[in-house]
Amino acid sequence: GRSDPEFLTVVLGEAIKAGATTINIPDTVGYTTPEEFGWLMKYLIENTPGAEKAIWSTHCHNDLGLATANTLAGVHNGARQVEVTLNGIGERAGNTSLEEVVMAIHTRPQNFNVTTNIDTTQITRTSRMVSAYTGMPIQPNKAIVGANAFAHEAGIHQDGMLKHHTTYEIMRPETVGLSSSALVLGKHSGRHAFRKRLEEMGYDDLSKDELNQAFARFKRIADKKKVVTDADIEAIITDEFYQPKEIWKLNSIHVTAGDHVKSTATVSLTDAEGNVLEDAAIGTGPVDAVYKAINRIVEVPNVLTEFVVQAVTEGIDAIGEVTIRIQPKNGHSDFSTHPQTGAQVARTFSGHGASTDIIVASARAYMSALNKMLTAREQEAATIRQTAVDKAGA
Template sequence: MADTVRIFDTTLRDGEQSPGVALTAQEKLAIAEQLARLGVDYLEAGFPQASEGDFDAVSRIASSIQGPSIVALARCNRQDIERAAQALEKAQNARIHVFIATSPIHMQAKLRMSPEEVLERIDAMVRLAKSYRDDVEFSCEDATRSHHDFLIRAGRIAVAAGASTLNFPDTVGYTSPREYFQLITAMREAIPDPDVILSVHCHDDLGMAVANTLAGIEAGCRQVEVAVNGIGERAGNASLEEVVMNLTARQDQYQVQHHIKTQEIYRASQLVSKLTGMTVQPNKAIVGKNAFRHESGIHQDGMLKDRSTYEIMTPETVGWGLSRLVLGKHSGRHALRQRLEELGLTATSQQIDQIQARIKELGELKSDINDQDLEAVWQEEVGQMRRSRHTELVAWQVSTGSQNHPVAYVKVRVGQETREDSGSGDGPVHALFQAFSRALALNHVELTAYHLSPISPGEAGLATVQVEINGYDCETRGQASDSDVMKATAIALHEALSYLYERTQNVVA
């Protein structure tokens, strides 16, 4: 395994910077546990200096996740680095990742620093990071628009100061595979130390993130910074699943290995999608619902004769082959706990009680409860944990039909007070939204997105509802899964609007 590409996952840092995404500490921990099962080498848990929430999430992950090295991001300044080191105190294996921009446009317009000042800052701050953690990575932000000779100077100074990994990000997704190959080749020739790992971090603004990442590997990079489902700033990052499966399916081309357990890819994709609210497009490579579906008669004929005619990898390789599960209203707690363990899903004793109650409720509606159903219930009861502590949904009702204008009624408990109100709208979802808004006295809110995603087949199958709401200088979301779509809608709307209500009452920051 000498020639191994290290997988540096930034789903919880750069991925969470996707517009509209705001993960709770519990949600981050749930994703981190799955990334550990997936086998990533480095897990970038967040940017501790950005907020108290980010600091707390990094600290929780550092103290509880085993396997990957936990990484915290820091700008090249003392406060960021000290805060990152503090967040990583309890981590068994950890890395401080420091960065500063090196392109002329960034140094002039953003940093207002001269090139020499930037080099001095790199030397001082990498040394400071090294005093806290032996493993230090240095990144040249906007490397692909930087001068090569300046990148070489910056890299050499960082290595002399103690950095063992040098990252050359295509921060704005501007480069091409040939250009990136030339850049990384030049850096490897200028900094030939075999103990220094060169790394790439590519954005997808021009749709080239994965191609550029693979070009970096061909040029000698042995670390790649990627995100599950390719989420991240603007158009996102290089997709973990696409990079990994390229290295797996085309090992003859790249001739490198990795540590990823590919059978965990699909589960990681689904968890990230549900908790971030970012739906995976059907034709997404590797993890989209159409990735292994064949409709053309010609394709179907070939598949019946030999699957390899139209499949260059099997769905089981990436975890699509989910087994059927015999659980239902008569299932015992022991069987439930065992199946959760087999799926790699952790839960406390109290959470298992909650999951079992949901499974029994679902078992009254359908006899065939499968792993997708169980994972959806687990994600809602354990993975999300964003239920309001200050309001409670007591009752709801919707009336609609071809001859009736949709109307809705809700009853919510706010502290010791019970509130009831109704609303009407263009459809049942809009009517429920209006009723909740009136009950919680939220006058400046807008339902900006509503997503319905089926989880399992059949008329009693589970479906997930995700809503996004804007209001009071905040964008929030709610999510719920149920076999009753309107019930899931009511719960999701209550979750999102309750969060906004709490903000108006200064209950949450």
């Protein structure tokens, strides 16, 4: 948006002449408006020599909240490739949101005259998987995948929805992978009903062992909750299967806490060789005590940089999800290179845990982050060893 359009046609024409088959037009700092970006895309396609030989692509950032609008303006004016991310994650304010672009094209096909090959029914499931892996929670009012995206509270809206859903709903929840099943799951529900609900939610690829593992976790949750919702099941699946390699396994925790006693925690862990180790610690609160007890066993110095707790559903018996981030303490070599500045920055490792007990969820999240950090160190050490072997062989 800040470059000279005429100069761009010359540069891009030379790139095409040299063999470029995809021409990407970025709005790297999220500066342009949809009118500007759409005009620029159209101008470049119409005036760049050899433009018909290339696929024109967009890459927009969300600094002004216009990434999706700019991307769609680019598509409307000839772009046939878009660079997007799930949940709009990315540097600074993020990149263009995949789910927003896909569903805009899906919902308003007459405006764009293009299609995508995206299976929209997998959007919600994939979005939550990305959130779990990255440790970046999805804001409740996030378009398409937020918890409130299909919620209607106002009375007139609810009345209209009951009479005809298209009154206030421009897309069906099922289109993006949300289940509309009326089947209520609880502690008396069996394996067949649970498997059926998983299939409706898109989890039809679980092995027999994975299904048994998920069902056992479901029954434990159902004993504590009257009704287990789809959101609860999503949390169960995420916590059971979207976790890193277990170098250390959490067996159990026991916590004593109160306003007139010191918080203490006893923790039992199993290491990679199958040895069971236990230790205890005192903390400023129950979570602090648990983390200190774990640290006494694992002995991996780190700094907790973020700790977030959120309820999956309403009610006092709701499952709580905990997302944390940790960084290695000074003296450890867990660093990555900043892609733009080249500076060495401390790596951040996220962890996710879910339980009706937020102390247990906190412990699971911490173990998840620690296991990610330890796995990264193992992989780095293996790479160094292999490099040494290759040099010796040469």
